[in-house]
Amino acid sequence: MSFLKYKTYIEEGDLVIAYMTRENMTPLIIDSKLTYNNKFGTFKHSDMIGKEYGTKAFMPSHNGRGFMYLLHPTPELWTYVVPHRTQILYIADISFITTYLDLKPGSLVLESGTGSGSFSHSLARTIAPHGHLYTFEYHEERAKAAKQDFEEHGLSDLITIDCRDVYKSGFGITDLVSAVFLDLPAPWDAISSAKAAFRQRRIGKICCFSPCIEQVQRTCASLNENGFVEIKMFECLIRNQEVHTIPVYTVKDAVSKIKTQQDKKRKRREQEEDPNHTTKSQPRQDPPNLYVSKTPTEARGHTSYLTFATFLPVLDGEEVIK
Numbered sequence: 001m002s003f004l005k006y007k008t009y010i011e012e013g014d015l016v017i018a019y020m021t022r023e024n025m026t027p028l029i030i031d032s033k034l035t036y037n038n039k040f041g042t043f044k045h046s047d048m049i050g051k052e053y054g055t056k057a058f059m060p061s062h063n064g065r066g067f068m069y070l071l072h073p074t075p076e077l078w079t080y081v082v083p084h085r086t087q088i089l090y091i092a093d094i095s096f097i098t099t100y101l102d103l104k105p106g107s108l109v110l111e112s113g114t115g116s117g118s119f120s121h122s123l124a125r126t127i128a129p130h131g132h133l134y135t136f137e138y139h140e141e142r143a144k145a146a147k148q149d150f151e152e153h154g155l156s157d158l159i160t161i162d163c164r165d166v167y168k169s170g171f172g173i174t175d176l177v178s179a180v181f182l183d184l185p186a187p188w189d190a191i192s193s194a195k196a197a198f199r200q201r202r203i204g205k206i207c208c209f210s211p212c213i214e215q216v217q218r219t220c221a222s223l224n225e226n227g228f229v230e231i232k233m234f235e236c237l238i239r240n241q242e243v244h245t246i247p248v249y250t251v252k253d254a255v256s257k258i259k260t261q262q263d264k265k266r267k268r269r270e271q272e273e274d275p276n277h278t279t280k281s282q283p284r285q286d287p288p289n290l291y292v293s294k295t296p297t298e299a300r301g302h303t304s305y306l307t308f309a310t311f312l313p314v315l316d317g318e319e320v321i322k
């Protein structure tokens with residue numbers, strides 16, 4: 001199966017994202033001999049085969065009420081379920097970086113390190129069908145695991161992964177890419193090699209992703225030394241909007257609520273004074289609910305700073321190609 005082509009029906013061997021809640025999703029490789037168990041019940045893989053992607057699957061389970069959605073994988077969903085071999089990029093940063101690096105179908109991009117391949121999946125989708133991602137990872141096991149993911153997810157034609165230490169050996173690419181993304185502990189040690197990788201007669205964009213401001217300072221210094229221009233830094237924070245209900249009281253409702261509470265108090269007092277006293281409970285009349293959007297008091301924490309810069313070709317009288 002492929003992350004790039006949406007298919008309608010689930011088949012043996014497919015990757016399905018089992019969606020229980022926004023916070024609870026799991027990747028399943030469909031194998032008709034297996035079952036998937038969670039707190040909502042037992043789900044046979046064989047029952048999922050032939051179902052349409054997107055189906056709300058009610059499966060026989062211990063309480064008969066278990067269900068989950070069977071979703072087609074996308075790079076966004078993959079960020080929720082990817083095995084974390086490293087820290088990964090999430091959609092807020094991914095979408096921002098993709099826009100500011102000016103990525104589009106056909107772009108040639110360089111990335112390091114590959115890490116868990118979270119960003120690589122989104123990059124591949126953006127640059128498909130004719131672009132290419134050259135991604136570099138020096139940790140052998142991570143490089144192998146990412147390569148396997150790219151193959152299984154139908155992305156290997158779009159991604160070349162190279163296992164190497166880019167500080168020591170550079171990228172070995174010259175005059176080719178229009179964008180560079182560095183998620184490395186010391187991006188400044190890879191910037192001059194990245195500079196050589198840009199198409200030398202085109203304007204290019206670079207982004208360095210660093211959690212600490214000290215790293216940003218060193219990165220900016222190196223970008224300056226290497227002649228990059230328009231150096232800017234951003235921080236993306238996510239603020240979720242959650243739907244809540246609140247009761248809507250008219251003035252009449254509010255007055256009647258106060259009266260009801262006063263009545264209750266009075267009756268309770270009477271009861272305390274007379275143990276034989278019985279009160280009939282009044283049917284409760286709840287006011288209508290209004291749906292409102294609330295934001296949590298705190299924005300989700302900092303992931304990293306994004307330092308962007310522009311590669312400006314120095315040309316001897318030749319025209320810059322945009």
Ligand SMILES: C[S@@+](CC[C@H](N)C(=O)[O-])C[C@H]1O[C@@H](n2cnc3c(N)ncnc32)[C@H](O)[C@@H]1O
Pocket residue numbers: 086087088089112113114115116117118119120136137138139142164165166167168183184185
């Ligand atoms: C934070 S992870 C990248 C995560 C990735 N952006 C994602 O979304 O999954 C950083 C990666 O850089 C790799 N790395 C660190 N130094 C490196 C170097 N000198 N050459 C190549 N890769 C390196 C690490 O092994 C690690 O896997």
